[in-house]
Amino acid sequence: MSVSFDNRVAVVTGAGSGLGRAHAQVLAARGVKVVVNDLGGNTAGEGGSTRAADDVVKSIVDAGGEAVANYDSVASLEGGQNIVKTAIDNFGGVDIVINNAGNVRDKSFAKMDLDNFTAIMDVHLMGAVYVTKAAWPLMLENKFGRVVMTSSSAGLFGSHGHTNYGSAKISLIGFMNALIQEGSKKNVLVNSIAPMALTRMTEEVMSPKLAPMMQPEFVSAMVAFLCSDECDLSGQIVECGMGYYSKVQIVEGAGVLLGGGEVPSPEEVQANWGAISDMSEAKTYRHAGQVIRSVFNKMKEEGVLSKQ
Ligand code: NAI
Numbered sequence: 001m002s003v004s005f006d007n008r009v010a011v012v013t014g015a016g017s018g019l020g021r022a023h024a025q026v027l028a029a030r031g032v033k034v035v036v037n038d039l040g041g042n043t044a045g046e047g048g049s050t051r052a053a054d055d056v057v058k059s060i061v062d063a064g065g066e067a068v069a070n071y072d073s074v075a076s077l078e079g080g081q082n083i084v085k086t087a088i089d090n091f092g093g094v095d096i097v098i099n100n101a102g103n104v105r106d107k108s109f110a111k112m113d114l115d116n117f118t119a120i121m122d123v124h125l126m127g128a129v130y131v132t133k134a135a136w137p138l139m140l141e142n143k144f145g146r147v148v149m150t151s152s153s154a155g156l157f158g159s160h161g162h163t164n165y166g167s168a169k170i171s172l173i174g175f176m177n178a179l180i181q182e183g184s185k186k187n188v189l190v191n192s193i194a195p196m197a198l199t200r201m202t203e204e205v206m207s208p209k210l211a212p213m214m215q216p217e218f219v220s221a222m223v224a225f226l227c228s229d230e231c232d233l234s235g236q237i238v239e240c241g242m243g244y245y246s247k248v249q250i251v252e253g254a255g256v257l258l259g260g261g262e263v264p265s266p267e268e269v270q271a272n273w274g275a276i277s278d279m280s281e282a283k284t285y286r287h288a289g290q291v292i293r294s295v296f297n298k299m300k301e302e303g304v305l306s307k308q
Contacts, residue, residue, distance in 0.1 A: 001230075003231075008096055008229075009087050010027050010087075010095065011097050011131065011135065012035065012037065013099055013100050013127065013131055014101030014102055015034070015037055015038055016037075016039075016040055016055070017199065017200060018200060018216055019216045020100040023100060023223050023224075024060065025056070025060060025065075026220040027096070028065030031065075032227075034068075035068055035069075035070050035087045035091075036053045036057050036068070036070070037053065037070040037071075037074065037083050037101065038056070038101070039072065039101075045105075045119065045123055048071070070086040073123075073127075074101045074126075074130060075130070077130050077133075080130025080133060080134045084135045084138075088138075093142065094138055094139070095142070095144055095145060095146065096145075096146045097146075097147045098148045099131060099147070099149050099150055099172070101124075102124055104165060105120055105164060108161055109163040112163065112164065121167065123168075124172065125175070128149055129175065132179070136188070140186045143188075145187070145189065146228075147179070147191075149172040149191070149192040149193070150172070150195065151170070151193065151194045152195070153239060155170035156169070156239075172192060173237060176190045176191070176235060176237075180234045180235040189231065189233065190234055192237045193222060194248060195219040195240055196219070197218065197241050198210055213243075218241050218243055219240050226238075235286075251279070251283060252282060252284070252291065253277065253281065253282045254281035256275040256278075
């Protein structure tokens with residue numbers, strides 16, 4: 001088994017600190033040329049400085065790797081284009097995009113100013129869209145691409161005060177699920193992580209004692225594998241951190257047909273909630289078309305389709 005990178009170029013967004021810094025350093029140590037993107041603001045995404053990205057570039061170059069800084073915000077079309085242009089101008093292309101940049105503006109939904117909702121969507125979802133959009137045609141043309149989305153258990157499973165953040169993070173899964181349909185045949189693979197690490201973003205809710213166990217590098221090991229030449233996975237969601245790695249999947253139960261071809265009453269729906277919610281035969285689907293095909297098959301089996 002090996003994890004290798006054949007003369008690859010990576011863009012890592014939000015690589016000035018935390019997880020992004022670790023991803024950039026781990027890839028660079030394996031010979032990947034890296035664009036270290038970061039606008040250098042605070043955790044809310046406000047302010048800006050070239051220092052964060054510059055320091056990471058210096059750490060990579062000092063260790064014998066190749067890296068260049070970019071200070072654009074991911075949250076604009078021009079920013080996304082310029083980040084990818086930095087890779088093309090300096091390293092001749094882009095093979096790997098790690099959509100990692102992120103900000104937080106936590107508040108209960110009742111108290112949340114909606115500007116703080118859109119600010120989160122703009123960075124996490126649209127930032128990933130803008131950067132991926134700029135790199136995607138090159139990856140399709142080269143028949144090689146690795147994209148990693150940084151989701152979160154806050155989006156996959158929910159978290160108090162995170163309506164904005166959770167919405168953005170689960171949206172990335174929808175973005176990935178559609179992208180994999182378009183990229184897989186051209187070896188452009190897209191996967192998502194839901195990381196757990198002690199960074200400036202999580203230091204308020206986690207004890208510093210956890211620092212050795214919660215190093216971002218635990219997450220970067222998974223990211224490096226997902227971006228490697230050998231990886232042939234696409235559409236995976238992986239919860240990772242602290243040495244724990246686990247696939248997360250959206251599944252659908254076997255379901256039940258109600259009404260025998262007629263619209264069932266709400267009472268019939270209510271009475272059948274047990275069967276509707278039975279997950280004992282739950283399975284996943286590779287694309288949306290398979291869901292409707294499976295329903296048609298069930299209708300055929302139960303003789304409902306022939307009545308239409
Ligand atoms: P961090 O705050 O250390 O790193 C985020 C980086 O993104 C910062 O350097 C920041 O300047 C940069 N950034 C923010 N807005 C940007 C923009 N518009 N354009 C370019 N760069 C921008 O936090 P951390 O923990 O390293 O977060 C990295 C990613 O992982 C984020 O997407 C976060 O939501 C996600 N995540 C982190 C978890 C954790 O346990 N640390 C848990 C789940 C998700």
